[in-house]
Amino acid sequence: xxxxxxxxxxxxxxxxxxxxxxxxxxxxxxxxxxxxxxxxxxxxxxxxxxxxxxxxxxxxxxxxxxxxxxxxxxxxxxxxxxxxxxxxxxxxxxxxxxxxxxxxxxxxxxxxxxxxxxxxxxxxxxxxxxxxxxxxxxxxxxxxxxxxxxxxxxxxxxxxxxxxxxxxxxxxxxxxxxxxxxxxxxxxxxxxxxxxxxxxxxxxxxxxxxxxxxxxxxxxxxxxxxxxxxxxxxxxxxxxxxxxxxxxxxxxxxxxxxxxxxxxxxxxxxxxxxxxxxxxxxxxxxxxxxxxxxxxxxxxxxxxxxxxxxxxx
Amino acid sequence: xxxxxxxxxxxxxxxxxxxxxxxxxxxxxxxxxxxxxxxxxxxxxxxxxxxxxxxxxxxxxxxxxxxxxxxxxxxxxxxxxxxxxxxxxxxxxxxxxxxxxxxxxxxxxxxxxxxxxxxxxxxxxxxxxxxxxxxxxxxxxxxxxxxxxxxxxxxxxxxxxxxxxxxxxxxxxxxxxxxxxxxxxxxxxxxxxxxxxxxxxxxxxxxxxxxxxxxxxxxxxxxxxxxxxxxxxxxxxxxxxxxxxxxxxxxxxxxxxxxxxxxxxxxxxxxxxxxxxxxxxxxxxxxxxxxxxxxxxxxxxxxxxxxxxxxxx
Numbered sequence: 001x002x003x004x005x006x007x008x009x010x011x012x013x014x015x016x017x018x019x020x021x022x023x024x025x026x027x028x029x030x031x032x033x034x035x036x037x038x039x040x041x042x043x044x045x046x047x048x049x050x051x052x053x054x055x056x057x058x059x060x061x062x063x064x065x066x067x068x069x070x071x072x073x074x075x076x077x078x079x080x081x082x083x084x085x086x087x088x089x090x091x092x093x094x095x096x097x098x099x100x101x102x103x104x105x106x107x108x109x110x111x112x113x114x115x116x117x118x119x120x121x122x123x124x125x126x127x128x129x130x131x132x133x134x135x136x137x138x139x140x141x142x143x144x145x146x147x148x149x150x151x152x153x154x155x156x157x158x159x160x161x162x163x164x165x166x167x168x169x170x171x172x173x174x175x176x177x178x179x180x181x182x183x184x185x186x187x188x189x190x191x192x193x194x195x196x197x198x199x200x201x202x203x204x205x206x207x208x209x210x211x212x213x214x215x216x217x218x219x220x221x222x223x224x225x226x227x228x229x230x231x232x233x234x235x236x237x238x239x240x241x242x243x244x245x246x247x248x249x250x251x252x253x254x255x256x257x258x259x260x261x262x263x264x265x266x267x268x269x270x271x272x273x274x275x276x277x278x279x280x281x282x283x284x285x286x287x288x289x290x291x292x293x294x295x296x297x298x299x300x301x302x303x304x305x306x307x308x309x310x311x312x313x
Numbered sequence: 314x315x316x317x318x319x320x321x322x323x324x325x326x327x328x329x330x331x332x333x334x335x336x337x338x339x340x341x342x343x344x345x346x347x348x349x350x351x352x353x354x355x356x357x358x359x360x361x362x363x364x365x366x367x368x369x370x371x372x373x374x375x376x377x378x379x380x381x382x383x384x385x386x387x388x389x390x391x392x393x394x395x396x397x398x399x400x401x402x403x404x405x406x407x408x409x410x411x412x413x414x415x416x417x418x419x420x421x422x423x424x425x426x427x428x429x430x431x432x433x434x435x436x437x438x439x440x441x442x443x444x445x446x447x448x449x450x451x452x453x454x455x456x457x458x459x460x461x462x463x464x465x466x467x468x469x470x471x472x473x474x475x476x477x478x479x480x481x482x483x484x485x486x487x488x489x490x491x492x493x494x495x496x497x498x499x500x501x502x503x504x505x506x507x508x509x510x511x512x513x514x515x516x517x518x519x520x521x522x523x524x525x526x527x528x529x530x531x532x533x534x535x536x537x538x539x540x541x542x543x544x545x546x547x548x549x550x551x552x553x554x555x556x557x558x559x560x561x562x563x564x565x566x567x568x569x570x571x572x573x574x575x576x577x578x579x580x581x582x583x584x585x586x587x588x589x590x591x592x593x594x595x596x597x598x599x600x601x602x603x604x605x606x607x608x609x610x611x612x613x614x615x616x617x618x619x620x621x622x623x624x625x626x
Contacts (some may be wrong), residue, residue, distance in 0.1 A: 003541045010490060013435065026463060030610050030611075033608060033610060034611060036611065037605060037609070038484035038605045038608075040605075041605075044587060077392070084587070099337060123314070125609075149462075237330060253599055253603060256599045256602050256603050256609065257599045259600065259609050260589075260595070260609060260612055260613050260616065261586060261589060262597060263610060263612075263613035264585060264589065264613050264616050264617050264620075265582050265585065265586075267613060267614065267617050268581060268582070268585060268617060268621070269578050269582070272577060272578065272581060273578075274532075276577065279460050282570070282573070285573065286566055286569050286570045286573060287566070290569050291567050291572065292350060292351045292353075292354070295346060295347045296350075296351035296438075296569065296572050296573060296576060296578060297343050297346060297347065298343075298347060299576075300573050300574055300576035300577050300580060303573065303577050303578065304581060306578050307577075307620055308581070311480060
């Protein structure tokens with residue numbers, strides 16, 4: 001049986017192989033995702049993000065266990081844009097998998113960056129679709145840190161959970177403004193630490209309602225599993241809220257539009273870089289710029305004009 | 314007198330106005346940088362980066378004072394890719410300027426992101442050229458935090474200084490691998506803190522020679538100015554090393570080539586986004602993708618094919 005058929009049957013080994021193809025940008029990967037795409041749209045995609053040290057992996061592990069109790073199949077994609085390693089951090093994945101006793105209803109896979117964010121966001125989307133087509137009910141995208149790159153990746157998700165904790169330093173406070181805007185649900189993890197209530201109230205005070213949804217703040221102690229059922233309940237509520245929204249179709253259209261734009265940009269950039277590197281004119285313009293006979297902006301515009309024609313012009 | 318003429322005369326107000334134009338991507342800005350470009354190439358550009366809390370601003374302030382003692386004119390560009398504010402954090406700039414008694418040989422300006430890294434890197438390059446043409450001998454690019462984005466911006470510099478400090482947590486250790494590669498000179502600041510020697514030796518142990526240059530580790534206490542002359546000496550040594558390199562011209566060519574590629578990418582992306590948003594076909598393809606009649610990758614390729622012709626095909 002070929003990979004797509006095996007993925008559709010829920011074979012986790014085939015899922016792993018498919019994600020590797022996507023990660024390597026194999027030409028085969030495009031055919032594969034094309035075949036799987038009509039079978040997607042069933043899963044609920046949850047993004048989990050937050051500063052390093054807040055206990056994201058432990059929390060995600062406990063979410064998996066609770067979702068399994070509720071009969072859901074779970075796929076986890078751990079994304080690390082700052083790591084240059086490729087092929088997935090396989091050893092780490094295996095160690096995490098072991099905690100779930102090789103339960104075939106759970107699959108964990110990590111993905112790292114090849115230095116370009118656009119490529120990673122695209123690979124994340126494709127990996128989510130592979131999970132989705134393989135019958136996972138819940139897909140969790142977990143980022144290692146938090147930043148502009150992570151925000152872009154998390155945008156693939158239907159719901160975003162932001163993890164905070166007590167005793168986060170000023171550094172974290174400074175980035176909070178950015179974090180606050182992307183969260184649909186907030187978690188104050190490590191709630192057994194001192195200062196937990198202050199973090200809880202500070203967080204709640206910073207969140208306003210958006211479009212009729214007031215992001216709740218959930219108190220958890222991931223280590224012991226405390227608060228995890230409440231987090232899953234909040235996620236279900238958010239999903240119901242989302243599905244009941246009158247502008248739901250418009251939002252979905254905008255998501256697809258943004259994805260198409262991203263893909264066009266990515267393809268275009270790759271093609272242009274290839275063309276430029278083969279062009280003798282490019283080298284001449286580099287020399288002229290270095291000699292200050294032209295300036296970088298004029299040189300770039302000249303290249304662009306000679307390289308490309310937009311149709312209809 | 315027009316802005317470029319005033320910039321060439323070293324008028325800091327004109328420099329400020331020119332940088333605002335560049336930041337706003339005003340069409341006038343391109344003409345301006347074009348006129349200034351032949352007058353650039355004199356300044357030495359130093360990138361200063363490192364984790365938040367290591368005392369970068371204080372260190373940069375003390376570097377300014379020491380460079381002024383040595384008769385150098387200094388421009389500082391404080392770049393914050395995570396901040397969405399525009400127009401420069403003017404109040405902050407003024408407060409920092411006051412510390413230098415409105416010395417006309419010093420000019421400090423901050424720049425923030427408009428959400429795209431490519432644009433910020435380009436604006437940073439242009440701002441550096443404006444400083445350069447205005448007669449600054451030393452230009453310092455200071456990033457607020459550290460990350461992939463900051464690394465990209467710091468690439469504009471001739472020399473990169475990485476600031477570390479004792480008592481940085483595990484979180485920072487984890488990113489060190491990435492930091493270690495970009496530094497030409499390392500600083501262990503706050504050397505009066507406990508554990509300073511350990512940080513010093515750990516840092517030194519992680520650095521290997523590159524192309525005959527072994528990045529030194531300088532011990533500073535920015536608050537008191539301790540170690541700052543040594544840092545400036547190390548920077549001068551690095552500049553001499555760089556100027557004596559036999560492959561110097563090739564390196565400069567590669568820098569220009571990378572800049573041209575970046576500018577072509579940026580221009581192209583902007584044009585394409587504009588075109589796509591005007592195209593009825595784009596909306597049709599979004600609908601077809603949403604209805605699962607096509608998949609995102611095929612849709613993107615279709616758009617690309619219909620929108621653009623590469624010359625010579």
